[in-house]
Amino acid sequence: AAGVIQSPRHLIKEKRETATLKCYPIPRHDTVYWYQQGPGQDPQFLISFYEKMQSDKGSIPDRFSAQQFSDYHSELNMSSLELGDSALYFCASSHRQGRGETQYFGPGTRLLVL
């Protein structure tokens, strides 16, 4: 079965640089989520999109922005990177179907900021 695809899988950036993470949801899924998992921590919700519109916003820094495109893929843009942005970034997707809605996670993008 098709899974959530994330690219790149690994990314190394310098402080103050920018990064763009991409997410391709499972086909026919209408909702995309972004989570950040710091070292030794649990995933924290950043932002979500439903049918290409922002649906919820969590603890996402103002330096970050995201969007969902017409083909339902999503991109997370990160600017003025800081050392503390080093983390594993997950994208998840789901098909809106009430209480049985399962979020399926991608393999993550590991970002290292030097």
Next chain:
Amino acid sequence: KQEVTQIPAALSVPEGENLVLNCSFTDSAIYNLQWFRQDPGKGLTSLLLIQSSQREQTSGRLNASLDKSSGRSTLYIAASQPGDSATYLCAVRWETSGSRLTFGEGTQLTVNP
């Protein structure tokens, strides 16, 4: 504040043992609850989802239960195997928090051969 707690943080058991992982949450108005497995440095694999109206869900050797009134969920793993070694995360979606998941800090399970 809506929080999810998992105890213990780590658990080591011999192969073949049946075990229970615990998850507690502070607000009983949940929409659903998911259990995930995470291998070191890897993504999250969804194991089971329990809807707020359900009491339990089963998949193979896994059984998850939900008791909203007491704010608890348990993940039961039968006949544990070394391949079950991973971190198990509980995540809650609340009625009042949109569709985001709030995760516990996980239980790191080691099954010794």
